Amino acid sequence: MALADLMALSKNKASQKIGVSEERLRACMPELRKAIAFYREYPDLYIDYCNTLAGSKGKTLNLFTYQRVFLRQAMRYRHIYAVYPRAYSKSFLSVLVLMLRCIFYPGCHLFVTTGGKEQATGIVREKAEELCKLVPGLANEVNFDRGKSKSSKEEFSFLFKNGSILDVMAARQSSRGRRATGGLIEEVILVDGTLLNEVIIPTMNVDRLLPDGTRHPEEIINKSQIYVNFFGQNVTKICA
Numbered sequence: 589m590a591l592a593d594l595m596a597l598s599k600n601k602a603s604q605k606i607g608v609s610e611e612r613l614r615a616c617m618p619e620l621r622k623a624i625a626f627y628r629e630y631p632d633l634y635i636d637y638c639n640t641l642a643g644s645k646g647k648t649l650n651l652f653t654y655q656r657v658f659l660r661q662a663m664r665y666r667h668i669y670a671v672y673p674r675a676y677s678k679s680f681l682s683v684l685v686l687m688l689r690c691i692f693y694p695g696c697h698l699f700v701t702t703g704g705k706e707q708a709t710g711i712v713r714e715k716a717e718e719l720c721k722l723v724p725g726l727a728n729e730v731n732f733d734r735g736k737s738k739s740s741k742e743e744f745s746f747l748f749k750n751g752s753i754l755d756v757m758a759a760r761q762s763s764r765g766r767r768a769t770g771g772l773i774e775e776v777i778l779v780d781g782t783l784l785n786e787v788i789i790p791t792m793n794v795d796r797l798l799p800d801g802t803r804h805p806e807e808i809i810n811k812s813q814i815y816v817n818f819f820g821q822n823v824t825k826i827c828a
Contacts, residue, residue, distance in 0.1 A: 731749050
């Protein structure tokens, strides 16, 4: 359901106003909850909806069937281990999943890591910037005000308008003590097993803080981990 349709659901006088107000949003809250819950399960349809909004103004992201399957699986399960060949767009899709989770789960903190911080920064920066161009609806959710989001060769951090954060975590001892809701481990076979188990995974022990101050440990976003590896590497080297 389009946001414009949701805004027209309320039958009171507020629905006749032009623009978005707190009163109108509260009146539409039941339908908004349904829409958000739906898009959490069917993220590819959210991308389709964003494409309809973009229209002919620019490029759009047209998903293949296998990409839709991957997106739905990654959004619905807490732990994903994906092994695919080169050019499968696994990194592209994985970063898309992180951005969608940041949008649909306000206040979460997700990260990307791999064998080297520079490599991880290059991967997420390239994919995130490309996604923002292909799907303007994603870019609209990121706070690009000065001093908020950062995107360069040395550093990457997206601060979303709902308080969510997407950044890079180095697979080093220096990351010990950091806290996050979930993350993407790119080319996991290149990450040292000891660092992964003793430093990276323990950082994901914080449940998302909800707006009312409570936490729901059963949420899929909590301790969510996506492991990506390309076919051809020694995929039998799996961390204990």
